[in-house]
Structure formats: C-alpha cells, structure tokens
Amino acid sequence: MENAIEIRDLTKSFHNVLTKEDVVAVDHLTLDVPEGQIFGFLGPNGAGKTTTIKMLLGLIFPDSGAAHILGQPAGDIDVKRKISYLPETPYFYEHMTGFEVLDFYGTLFGIPAQKRKARVSELLEQVGLASNMHKRLRFYSKGMLQRIGLAQALVNDPRVLFLDEPTSGLDPIAHLEIRDLILRLREEGRTVFLSSHQLSDVEMVCDRVSIMNRGKVLKVGALKDLLAGQTTEVRAEKVSDAALAKVKEIAPDAFLVEDALSARVEPDQVNRLVDVVVQNGGHIVAVTPSQRTLEDIFIETIQQAGMPVADLSLEGSLSQ
Amino acid sequence: MTTWVIAKNTLGEAMRRKILNVFLILALGSVIISLTFPFLDFRQQVTILKSFGLGMVQFWGIFIAIIMGITLIPSDVDQRTIYTILSKPVKRYEYVVGRFLGAAITLGLNIFLMGAAFLLVFAVKTNAPAFTALGNYDFRGFLGLWQWSSEISGLMGGIAMVYMKLLLLAAVAIFFSVFMSMTVNFFLSSAVFIIGNLSSVTESMASSPNTAAVLKPLYKAFHVLVPNFGNYDIQNPLIHPDVPQADIGMYMLKAALYGLAYTIILVVLGVLVFQRKEV
Structure with a gap:
C-alpha cells in the first residue's frame, strides 16, 4: 500500500x-x-x-x-x-x-x-x-x-x-x-x-x-x-495516600477520590495489586476485566511522556 | 480565471455589506440634497453645485475605499475563511489581485452611482434656464445648453480623477493590510492620504532654504515615497473654467497613468509580502 x-x-x-x-x-x-x-x-x-x-x-x-x-x-x-x-x-x-x-x-x-x-x-x-x-x-x-x-x-x-x-x-x-x-x-x-x-x-x-x-x-x-490486550480494573475503599504510593508502583495511573481507589493493571498484576491494597488496610470492592480503550491508551501515552492528566486540555470530550 | 472568481466574490460581498451601503446611501442623499439649494444667480449656483457635488463624491468615496482596503484581506485571515480558500488550488497572487480587483470594481460602481446622481442633479438644476431660454426663442441663452454639455463632460473627467485617487488609496490600504492590523492600517492609510494630499507642501519644504538641513531629506522622502494624491485635485479648473489653465486633458491622462503605475507597484508589493505570509 x-x-x-x-x-x-x-x-x-x-x-x-x-x-x-x-x-x-x-x-x-x-x-x-x-x-x-x-x-x-x-x-x-x-x-x-x-x-x-x-x-x-x-x-x-x-x-x-x-x-x-x-x-x-x-x-x-x-x-x-x-x-x-x-x-x-x-x-x-x-x-x-x-x-x-x-x-x-x-x-x-x-x-x-x-x-x-x-x-x-x-x-x-x-x-x-x-x-x-x-x-x-x-x-x-x-x-x-x-x-x-x-x-x-x-x-x-x-x-x-x-x-x-x-x-x-x-x-x-x-x-x-x-x-x-x-x-x-x-x-x-x-x-x-x-x-x-x-x-x-x-x-x-x-x-x-x-x-x-x-x-x-x-x-x-x-x-x-494499540488496543490489543486486556486490562483489569481494581476498585477499593479505605485506601490511604501511603497505600496509593505503593499501588502506583504497580499501576502508575491509579488515583484516589477521597479514600476510594481506582487502578488499572495488566491481568498478571492483579493479585499483586490486591495484596498491596489489603496489606495496607484497604477493602477490595471490585475486580473487573476490561478491554483497553483509546482513551486509556491516550492518557497512558501522554502520562508516560511526563504530562499529568490534569494538564490535558481535552475540552471534556474524553468520556464522550 | 481564479482571480476573476475572487474579484466577483469580493464585489458580491461588498455590495451586501451594510456599512458600505450606508456610505453609499449617505453619499446619494448628500448629493441629492443639493437639489434644495436656494436659487442664487445662475453662475454662483453652478459653482456651488460643482464644488459640493465633487466634494461629496470624494468624501464618501474615501470612507468606502479605506474600509474596503483595510478589511478585505484581514477579515478573511481573522475569521479563517482564508483556510478554505488557500487550501484550494488558488495561488496567493491570484487571491491578492482578485481581492484588489474586486475592490476596484466595487469602488468604481459606487463612484459611478454617486457621480451619476451628482450629474443628474447638476443637469436638472442647471439645464432648466437653457430650456426656458429656448422656449422664449432666446437663442443666445440657449447656447448655455452647449456650455452645459461641455461642463458635464468636464465633470465626468473630475469624477474619473476622484476614482483614480480613491483607487490609489484603496491600493495603499490593501498593501498595508497584508501585514498590519486593521486599526493600525486605518490610521496609517489615512495619514498617507493626508500627507499625499499635501504633496506640494512637502515638495516646497524639501527645497525651501528656510527648512532645517536635517529635515530636508525627510520631506524629500515623504514627497517621493508617498503617492501624490494632490495630483487629482482638479476641481478648481472644473469649477472655474474661465480661469486660465494648462491642457487639462493631458494633465488628467498623466495623473491617471501615475496613479495606475503607483497602484500596480503597491499591488505587486502586497503580493510579494503575502507570498510568505503565514495564515
């Protein structure tokens, strides 16, 4: 071609x-x-x-x-x-x-x-x-x-x-x-x-x-x-900031909303992530396998280049 | 071909622009209002009508020329219409020349309408006595009719000179518009027009023994670089045809050629600048 x-x-x-x-x-x-x-x-x-x-x-x-x-x-x-x-x-x-x-x-x-x-x-x-x-x-x-x-x-x-x-x-x-x-x-x-x-x-x-x-x-x-491969989303509660720092070593795009954690990892990293959360006093709420979306790829790529998601100006269209 | 398409579009755009239409209506109104001037003696009336009519055509024409000149290209750039034009097979020179030609045609049409209204008013106001004289078998008085027609052709020449002057002004404004903001261009073009109208002053200042030596080159530069808009002020011989004058026809031809040459130079310079302009 x-x-x-x-x-x-x-x-x-x-x-x-x-x-x-x-x-x-x-x-x-x-x-x-x-x-x-x-x-x-x-x-x-x-x-x-x-x-x-x-x-x-x-x-x-x-x-x-x-x-x-x-x-x-x-x-x-x-x-x-x-x-x-x-x-x-x-x-x-x-x-x-x-x-x-x-x-x-x-x-x-x-x-x-x-x-x-x-x-x-x-x-x-x-x-x-x-x-x-x-x-x-x-x-x-x-x-x-x-x-x-x-x-x-x-x-x-x-x-x-x-x-x-x-x-x-x-x-x-x-x-x-x-x-x-x-x-x-x-x-x-x-x-x-x-x-x-x-x-x-x-x-x-x-x-x-x-x-x-x-x-x-x-x-x-x-x-x-680019979209090949699955990810697993792990949600947990009662997660401290200290625990988040450890979680980020496994899932760099993990984030907290108050004490609720949302993290996305490769399937082979799920057990490791769950262990870290539980050992640090967190409660697992859900473990959901999901297909990677272009949005995931986009955020991941920009973050890896050293630009925080908050700095991205996408006019609120990411979730559309 | 493309140049002509852009020019035609410019004419259509200008004729539908409210501000230009308002100027045209005001101009026509100003000319027509001279119908109501009180009848003084015939000679005085003719003088006033000529002076007022040509003055009005020029006054409103200046606004039309400057507004068009400063807005045509920058408005396309600011509003990003230029993206959809220059991404088509349109050469940059075709765009600039097309915009200029469109402005020239629009200006011509406006001056034609204003001039026609002026000539009509002039004919109505001045022709009546000649016809009255004819009705009274006053053939000497009727000779005024002949005089009237020669005056009309003289005034048409005067209107043509106003057009050349304003075309040159539009070319100045369009040239500046390819690299200047509309506001700066408005003041700059106006300044050039004023200085250009005072060309004889800058010339005499440049050669006067009383002018400081350091200022002489400045006046000289003004006189040489700024187009001589004063060339087109031939109202005086037209208004007072009895005043001895040089060969007015030759003078007008030279002034027209001067204006045309200057206009072409300005458009070419505008094209050269626009050729590398990032839009």
Whole structure:
C-alpha cells in the first residue's frame, strides 16, 4: 500500500514576542499515512496538530523537513486539486447562501458550470441541507455550518481529506450521519486525515492513529494493535495516600477520590495489586476485566511522556 | 480565471455589506440634497453645485475605499475563511489581485452611482434656464445648453480623477493590510492620504532654504515615497473654467497613468509580502 502522506523531520517554531523565545510547535515530525485509510491524528490542545495540518496545506511554512502528499510536495497547487480541508469551526462568507458558497468553492477548482451545479445539488442532498440551500449562511446553525464545511471539502471529489474536528457542534443524529459519511469516504478509497478530540469516534472509524504531544509523535500504529490486550480494573475503599504510593508502583495511573481507589493493571498484576491494597488496610470492592480503550491508551501515552492528566486540555470530550 | 472568481466574490460581498451601503446611501442623499439649494444667480449656483457635488463624491468615496482596503484581506485571515480558500488550488497572487480587483470594481460602481446622481442633479438644476431660454426663442441663452454639455463632460473627467485617487488609496490600504492590523492600517492609510494630499507642501519644504538641513531629506522622502494624491485635485479648473489653465486633458491622462503605475507597484508589493505570509 502506497503512502498518501509522507512527513519527514518536519519542524516548525513560532517566536513569542512577549517572552522573546522560540516555541517549538512541531518537532522533527516523521509520519506516514497509507492511502485509503482513516488516520486519527490525536493530541491534547497545543500538541501541534493544527500546525502540522496547516503546513501540509501550505498555509504556513516549515522551518525544516519536508512533506509529500500523493507523491508531490505539500502545498503544491497540483496537490491542492486532489485534497480538501475542513477546518475546526469553519467560517464561510455569511452573505452567501448554502448553494452559492459551494458553487464558489467549485469555481475555485475550475469545475464547469453545469457539472458544478449538479455536484453542488448532490452534495447539499448528501449533507442534508437541500431544503436550506437558498438560505444565507448567517442564518445557519452551528451544525448546519459544519455540514456545509464538510460539503465544501467534498466538492472536488478529493483523494485525501483533512478533517479537523468534523463532528464538533453537531447534534447526536448529525454526529452519527457524519461518522457514517467518513466511513463511506474510506469505502470510496479516499484517505482521511482526521484530527479529533472525540476519541470514541476515532476508535470507531480509524484504521491507524498517532498520538502527539508538544510537537512530537509519541505513539503511532494500527488501532487494533494499540488496543490489543486486556486490562483489569481494581476498585477499593479505605485506601490511604501511603497505600496509593505503593499501588502506583504497580499501576502508575491509579488515583484516589477521597479514600476510594481506582487502578488499572495488566491481568498478571492483579493479585499483586490486591495484596498491596489489603496489606495496607484497604477493602477490595471490585475486580473487573476490561478491554483497553483509546482513551486509556491516550492518557497512558501522554502520562508516560511526563504530562499529568490534569494538564490535558481535552475540552471534556474524553468520556464522550 | 481564479482571480476573476475572487474579484466577483469580493464585489458580491461588498455590495451586501451594510456599512458600505450606508456610505453609499449617505453619499446619494448628500448629493441629492443639493437639489434644495436656494436659487442664487445662475453662475454662483453652478459653482456651488460643482464644488459640493465633487466634494461629496470624494468624501464618501474615501470612507468606502479605506474600509474596503483595510478589511478585505484581514477579515478573511481573522475569521479563517482564508483556510478554505488557500487550501484550494488558488495561488496567493491570484487571491491578492482578485481581492484588489474586486475592490476596484466595487469602488468604481459606487463612484459611478454617486457621480451619476451628482450629474443628474447638476443637469436638472442647471439645464432648466437653457430650456426656458429656448422656449422664449432666446437663442443666445440657449447656447448655455452647449456650455452645459461641455461642463458635464468636464465633470465626468473630475469624477474619473476622484476614482483614480480613491483607487490609489484603496491600493495603499490593501498593501498595508497584508501585514498590519486593521486599526493600525486605518490610521496609517489615512495619514498617507493626508500627507499625499499635501504633496506640494512637502515638495516646497524639501527645497525651501528656510527648512532645517536635517529635515530636508525627510520631506524629500515623504514627497517621493508617498503617492501624490494632490495630483487629482482638479476641481478648481472644473469649477472655474474661465480661469486660465494648462491642457487639462493631458494633465488628467498623466495623473491617471501615475496613479495606475503607483497602484500596480503597491499591488505587486502586497503580493510579494503575502507570498510568505503565514495564515
């Protein structure tokens, strides 16, 4: 399988005028995205995801390194004919109607008028906005704008789509529809580069994921490989802080809420953990085997990189 | 092609912007209000109408040119509309030139509407005596009609000069807009416009023996670098055509070419800066 996107040693820093320091947003990033897959690009806020996407689109320029999309340099005009982008909370010309804005974007691709008209109508139908096509965008709800955003990202029949939080602001039904649409894109052989905080969505649709923080990729791989293996959740009560310190030697992400312990360990570590809890005066409440989720992997990866969970800014979406 | 798509969109966007429409309505209202000016003697009335009408077209045109110039590109960047445009096969120069052309067309349309209203008011107010004279078989008086039509063409030239002046102002504002905030640009473009209108002053200050030697290069730099907006102030010969003047047609052609050259330079510089701008 060929790579749709190849990133090699991509680096970008910004100068902070106030502190007079350079802040590295993307740090020697190397990444391959195979063609025809949905690739989840994850990371907490400020991890460097949007900066990476903007470099791939030629909106900003790397300090060093290189990126290729479909074998051509990122940012090249020929590449832009074959790709598309849905930014996070997209903003379009409000004076236009839904039809006009898609027609405008179609014109930028040089699509002939008749073909464009048919394509725009088809897309409006596809994203459920056919009945609102003559309404000005200033009267659209956030969800409707998101749908228009997705429609404009499909206007050129792209081979690679960059979607930044595509389900943001959508109601549950629209959310489901967009998720299905993303899956359909893969069935049609397109590559989707999906940046999202909705880890449940990513887990459901992605073939591969990468977890990024502070400009570096911490983990990358096929989702099924990352999720492989079971964990066991141990819950206990009357656990002291001193006991927690010992528990953390076995389960580093264990935490206390008042005196209630929650810890997740590999199955072969369960007995050891239970012993430590009981020997330190704790009462075991439950021992539950569970499948690892992407959320577990995400938190674990970021923590291992030395960033406490409390510092993660995920806008409360981890549990969604 | 892409440039034209961006220009057309800019025109559509500008024509639907409330603030620009308000300026246009105020301008039309100001021009039309001169219909109510009390009838003084014919000659005095013509002078006042010309002075007031051209002044109003320019006054409201300045607002339209500056507001458009300072907002068109930065609003796309601030509101992130630019992401969905530059991620399409749109070259950066096509975007900047398209935005400028759209501004030029919008400005032209606004000046055309204001100018047409002004000329209509002028015709209504000044033509009546000529027709009255004709009705009275006063053929000498009717010659005023001929004079009227030549004055109309002169005023059209005056309106065209106002357009060139404002186009140059819009180009200044668009050039600054690719690397400056809207607020700073508003004051800077306004300052350039004011200094450019005082070009003859900066020129004479640069050559005056009374100017301190250290300030002379500064005045010289102002005079050379800042576009000479004063070139387009030809109202005086138009308002007082009996005052001896040089070949006004040639003068206007030279002023138009000067403005066009300066405008092109500013747009090219804007493109060069935008080419490496991170959005």
